[in-house]
Amino acid sequence: MAKLLEIKNLRTYFYTEEGVVRAVDGVSWDLDEGETLGLVGESGSGKSVSAMSILRLIPRPPGRIVEGEILFEGQNLVEMSDDELRHVRGNRIAMVFQEPMTSLNPVLTIGEQLTEAIKLHLHLDQPEADKRATELLEMVGIPEAPQRLKDYPHQFSGGMRQRVMIAMALSCNPKLLLADEPTTALDVTIQAQILEIMARLSKELGTAVVVITHNLGVVARYADRVNVMYAGKIVESGSASDVFKKPRHPYTHGLMESVPRLDATEHKRLFAIEGQPPLLVEPIPGCSFEPRCAWRIDRCKTEAPPLELKEEKHWAACLRNPMVDAQTVVPAAAQA
Amino acid sequence: MTTTQAAASGKQLGEPLLEVKNLKMYFPITAGAIVQRKVADVKAVDDVSFTVHRGETLGLVGESGCGKSTTGRAVLQLYRPTAGSVNFDGTELTGLKGSALRSFRRRMQMVFQDPYSSLNPRMNVRNIIGEPMSIHGLHKGSERDDRIAYIMNAVGLNPYFAKRFPHEFSGGQRQRIGIARALAVEPDFIVCDEPVSALDVSIQAQVINLLEDLQQEFNLTYLFIAHDLAVVRHISDRVAVMYLGHVVELADSNELYENPLHPYTKALLSAVPITDPDLERTRERIILTGDVPSPLRPPAGCVFHTRCPIAIDECREEIPAWREATPMHWVACHRV
Numbered sequence: 001m002a003k004l005l006e007i008k009n010l011r012t013y014f015y016t017e018e019g020v021v022r023a024v025d026g027v028s029w030d031l032d033e034g035e036t037l038g039l040v041g042e043s044g045s046g047k048s049v050s051a052m053s054i055l056r057l058i059p060r061p062p063g064r065i066v067e068g069e070i071l072f073e074g075q076n077l078v079e080m081s082d083d084e085l086r087h088v089r090g091n092r093i094a095m096v097f098q099e100p101m102t103s104l105n106p107v108l109t110i111g112e113q114l115t116e117a118i119k120l121h122l123h124l125d126q127p128e129a130d131k132r133a134t135e136l137l138e139m140v141g142i143p144e145a146p147q148r149l150k151d152y153p154h155q156f157s158g159g160m161r162q163r164v165m166i167a168m169a170l171s172c173n174p175k176l177l178l179a180d181e182p183t184t185a186l187d188v189t190i191q192a193q194i195l196e197i198m199a200r201l202s203k204e205l206g207t208a209v210v211v212i213t214h215n216l217g218v219v220a221r222y223a224d225r226v227n228v229m230y231a232g233k234i235v236e237s238g239s240a241s242d243v244f245k246k247p248r249h250p251y252t253h254g255l256m257e258s259v260p261r262l263d264a265t266e267h268k269r270l271f272a273i274e275g276q277p278p279l280l281v282e283p284i285p286g287c288s289f290e291p292r293c294a295w296r297i298d299r300c301k302t303e304a305p306p307l308e309l310k311e312e313k314h315w316a317a318c319l320r321n322p323m324v325d326a327q328t329v330v331p332a333a334a335q336a
Numbered sequence: 337m338t339t340t341q342a343a344a345s346g347k348q349l350g351e352p353l354l355e356v357k358n359l360k361m362y363f364p365i366t367a368g369a370i371v372q373r374k375v376a377d378v379k380a381v382d383d384v385s386f387t388v389h390r391g392e393t394l395g396l397v398g399e400s401g402c403g404k405s406t407t408g409r410a411v412l413q414l415y416r417p418t419a420g421s422v423n424f425d426g427t428e429l430t431g432l433k434g435s436a437l438r439s440f441r442r443r444m445q446m447v448f449q450d451p452y453s454s455l456n457p458r459m460n461v462r463n464i465i466g467e468p469m470s471i472h473g474l475h476k477g478s479e480r481d482d483r484i485a486y487i488m489n490a491v492g493l494n495p496y497f498a499k500r501f502p503h504e505f506s507g508g509q510r511q512r513i514g515i516a517r518a519l520a521v522e523p524d525f526i527v528c529d530e531p532v533s534a535l536d537v538s539i540q541a542q543v544i545n546l547l548e549d550l551q552q553e554f555n556l557t558y559l560f561i562a563h564d565l566a567v568v569r570h571i572s573d574r575v576a577v578m579y580l581g582h583v584v585e586l587a588d589s590n591e592l593y594e595n596p597l598h599p600y601t602k603a604l605l606s607a608v609p610i611t612d613p614d615l616e617r618t619r620e621r622i623i624l625t626g627d628v629p630s631p632l633r634p635p636a637g638c639v640f641h642t643r644c645p646i647a648i649d650e651c652r653e654e655i656p657a658w659r660e661a662t663p664m665h666w667v668a669c670h671r672v
Contacts, residue, residue: 042536042537042538043536157627159627160627187399187400187563187628188399188563188565188604188607188608189399189603189604189607189623189624190399190627191607192606192607192621192623192624193623193624193625196621196623214536214537215609216537216611217566217608217609217610217611217616218609220609220610220611220612220613220616221609221610221613221616222609223613240613241613241614244611244612244613245612245613245614254538255537255538256611258537258538258540258541259537259540259541259566259611260544260566260567260569260570261566261610261611261612262565262566262569262593262605262608262610263593263610263615264566264569264570265590265594267570269545269548270541270544270545270570271541272538272541272542272545273538273541273542274542276506276508276539
């Protein structure tokens with residue numbers, strides 16, 4: 001089966017006064033139709049820039065996609081004209097942003113904002129578009145939808161605004177939804193509501209979803225597959241179950257161990273990954289995680305590890321093979 | 337054995353250090369162009385009672401707007417409570433003024449959420465940590481520099497950086513500076529208000545471990561305010577759950593997380609995803625409908641009844657009593 005989305009060797013750089021920031025540095029991944037993929041990493045790992053690159057929303061200057069292909073339904077988005085791309089944006093590919101407070105225009109009603117894309121992409125007139133907008137608001141569970149269309153964003157709570165954003169994103173039945181930290185600004189009970197809505201609708205409408213988040217729990221609950229990003233590269237990729245249960249990269253392992261678990265009955269000291277993520281202005285010849293890695297060897301400093309198959313459908317970019325059994329293997333640093 | 341492990345094995349609680357009784361913190365809403373008159377109250381904290389024992393960590397969890405931060409500030413007398421009593425080590429704080437209050441402020445400190453806005457950008461680290469010392473007249477002359485170096489070491493900052501300014505540090509390091517400032521006056525009690533929420537997970541683990549180490553080293557007592565339930569369970573001996581200005585449940589942390597009694601606590605816990613995809617597939621979730629009501633017009637009776645899946649008529653009319661349902665496990669619910 002053809003892939004819905006295929007990203008090949010994508011590099012998105014930012015040309016700043018301090019130097020070239022290699023925000024996304026040679027990343028390849030793909031997505032099947034209807035699949036939910038989690039893109040995990042900490043701030044600055046390049047996960048948002050990856051998503052923004054897909055829709056070519058990178059501010060230019062300073063940013064630029066310097067290399068790579070983004071094939072969506074077989075078409076290369078990187079080489080598309082702006083006109084062609086406009087037919088894809090908000091239509092075939094939609095995006096939900098982190099900040100429901102700032103992503104809506106405060107001087108336009110919810111109805112005006114919701115019908116804009118519908119009128120443009122689906123070629124409906126205003127009454128038809130209003131009808132569709134009402135359906136959409138009902139779909140995301142906003143009561144008294146016809147009245148609420150006349151309201152302004154400030155009359156909605158944070159959770160409600162994020163529902164509006166989801167309704168807006170799904171308004172043209174996209175094939176792909178990019179959700180960039182969709183629930184980070186929300187409380188847990190509201191987060192659960194929003195994620196349930198997204199999961200239900202993507203299933204009903206057959207929309208593929210890329211969830212970008214630093215919240216490992218959200219990925220564990222909703223994603224079929226996971227890509228872990230660190231310093232602009234994918235360091236591990238596989239099914240959610242494999243990546244969480246048998247991480248094959250020291251960073252993924254560290255990430256799992258550094259978050260306390262809600263269901264932990266025993267108090268265990270958290271595993272803290274020492275140090276900071278690298279600045280991306282200097283080219284890193286070896287593995288970018290090497291300075292913080294407990295399993296590092298001399299080779300890691302000079303040799304960039306390729307993302308390679310470690311077992312069935314499970315890739316990791318690590319020269320070592322340290323976590324065959326994460327529970328029993330002791331870091332080299334600890335042994336010494 | 338850490339304190340939290342001790343709690344899990346049924347540690348005897350120390351003597352009470354802080355006793356809060358029937359604390360109310362109302363903020364007036366005023367109207368009128370020239371003569372301001374009060375038209376309503378925001379009942380941010382409404383009749384809250386709890387005790388913090390010497391050497392323990394009491395976690396305070398709840399969603400945004402539930403009054404947890406206000407409680408922390410009212411305890412420290414940063415807000416003067418509307419009613420109720422705050423007794424610290426045998427002294428009633430609510431009536432204290434001037435130098436008498438200031439001498440207690442030395443013993444009670446705060447660590448803030450945002451490591452960016454809570455440090456003065458024009459002061460270097462040495463002055464940030466030294467300022468509380470000069471206010472309280474501690475460690476004069478060269479002794480002060482020694483003390484600053486000692487505290488910087490204790491929080492994992494190189495004293496070599498004492499002359500640097502906040503912008504030269506990363507988020508995690510700034511939070512260490514904030515913690516160092518709190519420790520500068522050798523307090524007994526620290527209110528930690530979302531101290532790790534702004535940090536990436538790998539850095540979060542470093543700061544949590546640091547807070548635990550410092551508690552051991554300096555025999556500190558924490559009121560740990562956070563919305564992340566897993567972090568709160570990890571660090572707290574006992575946990576109080578707040579909803580719309582009220583504490584609805586309070587118990588030993590393992591007891592609370594394993595046997596939650598209040599329907600809000602149950603929903604809150606079920607809403608948090610666990611970092612285990614296989615477990616997540618089978619977990620039952622209670623999705624609460626709607627949003628938290630406004631504290632300007634809190635619902636009559638039990639404040640949770642508008643979202644409670646098991647509310648009955650009694651809940652709409654009568655405020656549930658705060659009672660000890662099982663030994664050391666307090667709850668306010670008609671249905672328990």
